[in-house]
Amino acid sequence: MPHDNDMNDLALIQNFLKDRVASASVDKIVPDATLTELGIDSLMLVELIFEFEDKTGITVPSDIPLPNTVGELLQQLKDIRSQQATK
């Protein structure tokens, strides 16, 4: 069963994208969706990461690899969250 933080991160991504990508209806923003098919470019991904940092207080390293899917992005955020929790 997904952790609350995972659900919150997905909701944050959905909420962010619905105001920025015309074709990204919430039901399309699922873990299997690729960032390309959702119309997320590299600038938008940085905006999304900044939004995540502002909302959670967690710092995302600038050298994280570019994710291909929403699921990969969620996993990256989950890993960063757990790494910073253990520090």
Next chain:
Amino acid sequence: MKKRRVAITGLGLINPYGEGDVEDFFARIMRGESAVRYHTLSNSPRPLALPLVACSHFNPIAVLGPPLANAMDRFSHFAVASALSAWQDSGLAKHSNRDDYGVSWGTGSGGSLTIERGYQTLYFENKEKVSPLSIVLAMNNSAASHIAMQLGLGGPCITSTVACASSSVAIGEAFRRIREGAVNLMLVGGSEAPLSYGVIRAWQAMRVLSEGDATTAYRACRPFSANRAGLTLAEGGAALVIEDWEHALARNARIYAEIAGYGNTCDRTHIARPDSGGQARAIAAALADSGLHPHEIDYVNAHDTSTVEGDAIEIQSIKTVFGEHAGKLAVSATKSMHGHSLGAASAIEALITTLALYHQAIPPTANVTEIGADCAGVDHVLIKGRSNVPVRAALSNSFAFGGSNAVLAFRSVTSS
């Protein structure tokens, strides 16, 4: 080689009076209605209220949709919204995908709101980072690029930053490209969003802004008046579709008027103080370029902003070029109503001049009951416009800081 003629076939603007279209805007201008109001600036570190023209009713999210609106500064909101409106007015296909169509846009300071917001974030909120979109929101050419993307315009995509003459330079340079055959159609105009605390304080420091309160703000801008006391800042945007005359006829487009000539000079004397010699050369250059005789000009939309020095110098420039005809030459300064939107102003004034020719009507200078002695010598149209009068040809003057002068000459369809 025979030069091509250039037709104006589409008009659009951010109406400072509210939701109405360009005809509603022009009707209000003809009635001498001022859009100036006493505004209290929001999000300012100290209280700041002054006479301004703010397009407060304009909702970019509603007009453009959230994805597009969130990817742009306010000056680009004005640009794309007015461009879409002009495009629709012209009857062209929604997305053209044409490489012989282009954009030529004017703005004085582009995304200055984005820059100011970034400074607030860094210096006052003590954050380490700004929006990753800061550069692409703030850059002056972002408005033109967004217009090109929205309308599918693959030809030249040009931005002119020439202070208060930005839009007339943008229109004039596009006019030349069409006339010479480099392109067939250009979306032209300008936009400005200068109503931020930092920008207004900078203008106040120059001591050129008109003062006022809630009861007097409506009449704050009084060009040519004996008691004129400074300009009134405004935000906004206006767009025109201009195209090769034969191209317009072939698609059975409505032609509002013809752009007939363009004059562009530099005073080469002072960074802020205007020079009558440079202005007169620009007016004469526009007349020569158009082939129009001074006696054929029935109306001049003046640049005058309501400053003590600038207004008198422009009248002197007009008298220098027109000689005895100046006394019969109808002149008005419509900034008395729509304010001074800096890089967007000359696009709004080009639109007004176009409609003056289309409707054979001359708009007024509002708020003036007594002409200053130093501004006498032309036929001032005051308080209310004149309807049903012959307007064969007209000029729109734009004289900018930096000593940059741009004058556009227009000819009515009926007289061409």
